[in-house]
Amino acid sequence: MKLLVTLCFMIASLTSLAAPGADRPDKAALLMVHFGTTYDDTRALTIDAINAKAAQAFPDMHVAEALSLIHISRIILKRLAARGVIKDTPREALLKLAAEGYTHVFIQSTNIIDGIEAAALREETAYMAPFFKDLRIG
Numbered sequence: 001m002k003l004l005v006t007l008c009f010m011i012a013s014l015t016s017l018a019a020p021g022a023d024r025p026d027k028a029a030l031l032m033v034h035f036g037t038t039y040d041d042t043r044a045l046t047i048d049a050i051n052a053k054a055a056q057a058f059p060d061m062h063v064a065e066a067l068s069l070i071h072i073s074r075i076i077l078k079r080l081a082a083r084g085v086i087k088d089t090p091r092e093a094l095l096k097l098a099a100e101g102y103t104h105v106f107i108q109s110t111n112i113i114d115g116i117e118a119a120a121l122r123e124e125t126a127y128m129a130p131f132f133k134d135l136r137i138g
Helices: 002-016 040-045 047-057 071-082 090-099 116-131
Strands: 028-034 062-067 104-109 134-137
Touching: 028 047, 028 090, 040 047, 047 062, 062 071, 062 090, 090 104, 090 116, 104 116, 116 134
Parallel strands: 028 062, 028 104, 104 134
Antiparallel strands: none
């Protein structure tokens, strides 16, 4: 199902973004990528607080959120979805941002170790780069 949704977003994005950035005004977004948690109180004190600080620090940018797509984060995504809380993966978030006309996206992960999550995020970023004028990881 997720593959079907991703493919639909990709097709929609490709048709609306035949030439990335051509005839589109610059529009910037900040994509915050987190490992995630299923605990609502912890989320409010950590992830939501970080996202709020980012939005406060960059008031001219749209702040979006995604959860890492590593094994444990997939479990978190499923548990949240079972409770009706839907969170995007980095690819899903980037496809949405591209479809909404964002041309410059800055990705900031809250992972502090340059491990498998960081490598997967770099891979996703390289894969999605053609959809944007500028796509960077902080």
